[in-house]
Amino acid sequence: MIKLGIMGDFVASNATHIANNEAFDHAASRFGKAFQYEWVATDRIEPEFETIIHSYQGLLIAPGSPYKSMSGVLxxxxxxxxxxxxxxxxxxxxxxxxxEFARNVLGITDAEHAESNPYASRLVINPLSCSLKGQQLDIEIIEKDSLVYSIFNTNTITENYYCNFGLNPEYQEQIHKAGFAMVASDKHNEARIMELKGHPFYVATLFVPQVNSNYEKPHPILIALLKAMEQYKEEGVRA
Structure with missing residues (x-):
């Protein structure tokens, strides 16, 4: 059994949470292996940490922040x-x-999120100059040697957004050069997909691919995640 842990605080009225569950049902139908997903409330992460890290072969960090426990998510x-x-x-x-990358890799220990700490001096995540909530926009995959490009195998994709916050452009180049690479951007050259170099599957999307999925065409990035989880289980990688 391949098991995915969804780190997030499920809300039945949240459209992205409902879409998330449906999207992984779509992906599982094409995956062809026994697959199960479970939501894990963020305030459970720290007290149940050892159990969680040995229960799943992959994680989804869900939409729907601010989380009950930011420290648990990080x-x-x-x-x-x-x-x-x-x-x-x-x-x-x-x-x-x-x-997390800014704090623990770049040493910006006071890196903050404008949604939870709007007056912090180091807002690595800040309000978007123009809210993307409810919009569908084109994204250009700019790094052709990336895992993301191999997943989509195209230069441009169209995706749905539900957010008001994104990577502060002031930190974009620093983070990219440190290895958490911006592999896809919008027309303003702002990060829309990030990928950690040297990691088998460490991908972050500002958009919500789960809402752009159906049984006829499961979203390719979700199928790619399940395949990476299968390989992780086969290799028996553990702490």
Missing amino acids: KIIEYARTHQLPVLGTCGGFQHMII
Whole structure:
């Protein structure tokens, strides 16, 4: 059994959460292996950490921030980054994967998110100059040697957004050069997909691919995550 842990605080009225569950049902139908997903409330992550890291072969950092436990989310992201555990972050997940990287790799220990700490001096995640909530926009994949390009095998994709926050452009180049690479951007050259170099599957999307999926055409990035999880299980990677 391949098991995915969805790190997020499920809300039945949240359209992206409902779409998330449906999208992984779509992906599982094409995956062809026994697959199960479970939501893990973020305030459970720290008290149940050892159980969680040995229960799943991959993680989704779900949309829907602010989370009940930002510290729990950052801790599980750090584990996935440093232990080769496949992880996909979408919307709020994208934002928190960047904060974890800024704090623990770049040493910006006071890196913050404008949604939870708007008056912080180091807003690595800040309000977008133009809200993307409810919009569908084109994205250009700019790094042709990236895992992301191999997943989509095209230069341009069209995706749906549900967010008001993104990577502060002031930190974009610094983060990119440190290895958490901007592999896809919008027409303003702002990050829309990030990928950690040297990791089997560590991808963050500002858009929510789960809402752009159906049984006839499951979203390719979700299928790619499941395949990476299968390989992780086969290789028996553990702490």
